[in-house]
Amino acid sequence: MSRMIINRRRFLTGAGVVVSTIPLVGCDALDGMLSDGATVREAMAKANDLTYRVQRFLIGAHSLAEEFSESEIRQGQRPNGSTDPTDATYVALRNAAFADYRLEIAGLVDRPLSLSLDQLRNMPSRTQITRHDCVEGWSCIAKWTGVPLAAVLDEARVRPEARYVVFRCFDTMNLGLSGESAYYESIDMLDARHPQTILAYGLNGGPLPVANGAPLRLRVERQLGYKMAKYLRSIELASDLAAYGQGNGGLWEDLGYDWYAGI
């Protein structure tokens, strides 16, 4: 019988060789390749386009995000990002209980609009209990009430060349080197016309609190939380995102996050 009886010295030598190669591929060795704008990172980020196309193909235009029953609302909606904007225009509006608030709809539309909160509340409304998924990894279920974005877009008569809806916000975030920047976000027309895409003014049966984006925030239920801009100031229809911020379609996108956040 020829058997492989373990030879301790040979085993330890082999183990030593394997273990000693591990630090060679230590993690900070890769940092340079992965910094913003680096070729390797840019190439890998193309996987997001693939995810976007494949998910759009798989889930279709009209599939609905799961909706839950009242009993699943077990806590308040966790606020994240800006929770108390200090922009002077915003503070003035908030101090007047948003009585003078107007949502501007402009860009590639035939009928630019300027809507007050009462006008928005008098439009058709939709209430949905959905799960908010943050890019950080947590989830929270809450009830959102608002006007479907599609209804507002129809009112403004979107021109056919429009491909994106861009949301401009009151809150500015101080994000290191790039300095103070106003929050903005963008979605494609397919998500914009999705039945669950609403401009929400209500949360869990009450008015939308300041911490959660008062007076008006976006809900895009098939994407992650950072797409759902809070403190909406205006909506612009655009054929291209290059003119906004650094051209990546959103403030977080300008900082390296993927534009498509369906995953």
Place this chain on the structure above:
Amino acid sequence: MATAIDKQHDGADRRTIRRHGLATRITHWTWAIALYFLLLSGLQIFNAHPSLYIGEQSGFAFDNSVLSIRAVRGADGEVQGVTTAFGRRMDTTGFLGVSGPEDSRAYRAFPAWLTVPSYQDLATGRVVHFFFAWLFAATFLSWLVASLINGHLLRDILPTFSDIRGLPRSFAEHLRFRFRHRRSYNGLQKISYAVVLLIFFPLMILTGLTMSPAMNAGAPWLTEIFGGRQTARTIHFLLMLLLIGFFAIHIFMVLAAGPINEMRSMVTGRFRIDLEATEGGPER
């Protein structure tokens, strides 16, 4: 398959066979690279919210947490790394929660040497993770198709009835470090590869997809079968730990059973077997 018989200096008869097909070797090493980056970028993503929960949502006003890794300032002003698993608190300062050199501590769940990039950067962690997730899934699909065609799946991976019957014996041989180098995998090998390839890998892909809000709209059955998005995230993490466990045993076995021969079989495909064992030994 069989090639030249060569006499070893120790007098034992051995011969070299072609062990692993090209598809098996290519997919093996692609997985090795993909899983390495998936692990390190996954830990980077985990660090953005270092808690795991059971159910659909994360409890902030209630407690459904099963694991959390935090930096907590104690009464004495010292910051401690505290890992809480199923309600049990452990001090993990230096590794989990608080790590790095004594004079410049970093407050992060997993330490810098276990994440890509080494610094906290969720956006880049996601870019790396989803790139390699695509590579991993594409490799899995290629492996499945190739292994069905070339017979690898039926011949080497799926355990037969006699493999299962022979498990206690196979187990005992492994414990005594007695490895028979035969043409086919032994029962324990078949079962561990079958579990990793046909259970862990698909579950890893599915729990990953369950965390995608778009997939929840397109395939709501995903959250149904895993018991909610946060449970899926917990299972995804657990599978990571199981794969690390598999990796440790896998490497240990390669070293114990003859690293040169085993490595060669996964690089060139050629594997030296014990001659007597090919002649229908009783353990087949």
